[in-house]
Amino acid sequence: MFLISSLILMIISIMMILMIIANYISMKTFKDREKSSPFECGFDPKNSARLPFSIHFFLIALIFLIFDVEITLIIPFIYSMKYSNIMIISIMFFMFMAILILGLYHEWKQGALNWSL
Template identity: 35%
Template sequence: MQSGLYDFVPILIQVAFSAVFVFGTILASNFLGPKHKASRKSANFECGLDSIGNARTPFAIKYFLVAILFVLFDIEIVFMYPWAVNYQEIGISGLLKMGGFIIVLLIGYLYIVKRKALDWEK
């Protein structure tokens, strides 16, 4: 079976439409948006607070630890979803494999609790 350039036409149309949409939206917002310049609008802004002080001030390691732990334990949902959707097809074998997976996650969670990684009082 030989494919030609004609097979790629739908992909090229989608890429062209996407490019036109992105650049068209940017140009439209540039032309239709307000043009008022003010020093207050040009100032740095972060999470509703004015920027004060040095940006190199160290954060507590707890912030990063909780963020990493959230990502780690949130990814488990990505692996559990296909199992839940195909539960009837994979049968008892899939149930045992998912049980092993959950036990590994539980061991990790118990380790985190034992190390008091989630205690903010320290």
């Protein structure tokens, strides 16, 4: 019984010593606190949350998401050309690309891609 209690006491003391050493080594300064704060979409988390949101950032993010999803839809077209009628798949692919290009042209004409303030 004495052996078990001495082992438990030794384990607890080693654990406490390691925790104190780790806490002392990892002392954080004010600059480190600024580095580890969250950074979300250019907003400072220490300021007010009711700041006006940049519509340009939103439109560019939306266009990126649209084209990212469209790329995932284009890849099966390429793989299906091996197993299907190449003429039908090519027509579908070019129609799909035409819709994408027309959408990009529309966004460009609407001014969503202009970054002038």
